[in-house]
Amino acid sequence: MVAPAAPITGPESRSATVQRIPAAARAAMILQALPGLGPLRFRRLVDHFGSPGSALEANTSEFADLAGKRAAAARRGAVLAARADEMIARCRDAVIGLLVYGTPGYPSSLKALRGPPSVLFFVGRSELLHGPCVAVVGSRRATAYGRRIARRLGAHLAGTSRCVVSGMAMGIDAEAHRGALPGPTAAVLGSGVDVVSPPRNASLYRRILESGVVVSEYAPGVKAEPHHFPARNRIIAALATDVIIVEASNRSGALITADIALDLGREVHAVPGPIDRPTSAGTNRLIVDGAGVIVDTGPGDAFPGATALPAEPDLRTLLLAVPPAPVTLEELARVTKIPVEDVATSVTVLEIRGYLTPTRDGRVMRTPGRRGTDASQAGSGR
Numbered sequence: 001m002v003a004p005a006a007p008i009t010g011p012e013s014r015s016a017t018v019q020r021i022p023a024a025a026r027a028a029m030i031l032q033a034l035p036g037l038g039p040l041r042f043r044r045l046v047d048h049f050g051s052p053g054s055a056l057e058a059n060t061s062e063f064a065d066l067a068g069k070r071a072a073a074a075r076r077g078a079v080l081a082a083r084a085d086e087m088i089a090r091c092r093d094a095v096i097g098l099l100v101y102g103t104p105g106y107p108s109s110l111k112a113l114r115g116p117p118s119v120l121f122f123v124g125r126s127e128l129l130h131g132p133c134v135a136v137v138g139s140r141r142a143t144a145y146g147r148r149i150a151r152r153l154g155a156h157l158a159g160t161s162r163c164v165v166s167g168m169a170m171g172i173d174a175e176a177h178r179g180a181l182p183g184p185t186a187a188v189l190g191s192g193v194d195v196v197s198p199p200r201n202a203s204l205y206r207r208i209l210e211s212g213v214v215v216s217e218y219a220p221g222v223k224a225e226p227h228h229f230p231a232r233n234r235i236i237a238a239l240a241t242d243v244i245i246v247e248a249s250n251r252s253g254a255l256i257t258a259d260i261a262l263d264l265g266r267e268v269h270a271v272p273g274p275i276d277r278p279t280s281a282g283t284n285r286l287i288v289d290g291a292g293v294i295v296d297t298g299p300g301d302a303f304p305g306a307t308a309l310p311a312e313p314d315l316r317t318l319l320l321a322v323p324p325a326p327v328t329l330e331e332l333a334r335v336t337k338i339p340v341e342d343v344a345t346s347v348t349v350l351e352i353r354g355y356l357t358p359t360r361d362g363r364v365m366r367t368p369g370r371r372g373t374d375a376s377q378a379g380s381g382r
Helices: 014-018 025-032 039-049 052-056 060-067 069-074 078-094 108-112 126-130 144-159 172-180 199-211 228-239 254-263 278-288 313-321 329-336 340-352
Strands: 097-100 119-124 133-137 163-166 185-188 213-216 242-245 267-270 356-358 364-366
Touching: 025 039, 025 052, 025 078, 025 097, 025 119, 039 052, 039 060, 060 069, 078 097, 097 126, 108 228, 119 126, 119 199, 126 185, 126 213, 133 144, 133 172, 133 228, 133 254, 144 163, 144 172, 163 172, 163 228, 172 185, 172 199, 185 199, 185 228, 199 213, 228 254, 242 254, 242 278, 254 267, 254 278, 267 278, 313 329, 313 340, 329 340, 340 356
Parallel strands: 133 163, 133 242, 163 185, 185 213, 242 267
Antiparallel strands: 097 119, 119 213, 356 364
8 A cells, every 4th residue: 555755854965865766776666567577587687687777678588588478568568667757756756765686786685585675765874784784673562671682782783883773663673773873773664665664663763864774675655564574574684694583472573584584594693581471482492493692782792602713714714705695615616716626625624613504405504693704703813
């Protein structure tokens, strides 16, 4: 459901935001509106043809092979072009920027997703999405303990120059944002960036715009719907190097975020809670399953159990080359320029030591809950 968009007062000038609407935005909006063309097919098209514009102008038969005949037949329609122009004008009027998959400025961390957002709408400091990010999420029905811990974690993380990513929901999400402010924080919404969801967080929303960024894959004016939130959660998980679950019941949506994060090779941590409290059942189960345990909110390391990088230079180099998503030995060999036979030997050692975990399809990934695989530690020996 779409509501009228209203101009947003944010930290950027109108001209600055207009400059952040890339030339590829029009083509991207036409592509994503085509029948049967979701984020996965959008990615395939852009990866194959090089850009949204090139995909839109591609040979019909080649385009149809990737996107389907219905999409190929509809892409020249005047109605879709007019709607794309209308949406771009609406974004300019409301001071909303766009990040388009396959163009400069799009967060590289989102490429770990099989179907990353085709277009991200944003207001505020989009550069925060490229820096070190940590997600802090949890139950909407948070206890006083959970709210206190979320706020303290947010403050500690922002104070160490990490961008705190969350969903601006009531409870844990909102408290994590509040703790981070006036430091770096990113709110990923299940509505358009101009729709405050929930409305009770209007004051928090305005504060985030002052020093952080609000992002969404949903167009301006789109109201939050229940089915939007699982999709929103994948963005939260992908943007972060680490995901902290503060409180969660066994059916909490925060556990969806944790599952996605693990699939992406992100580090997952949980805050322990009373065993007789439903809001701690999910987090305690994550800890049993191997998640990192949060035992402090600062001023020390927010991630207890930090593990040193390997002392051997060759192992250290290989470990730091492992991306957030699972990777093949051949891909690691190409990136590091190390013979694949030597890569295989080093990977075996790293698996034995617990740094890497083999996947069922023969690739390797960072071991969930294991620290010491972050490139930011390379110079510190941590």
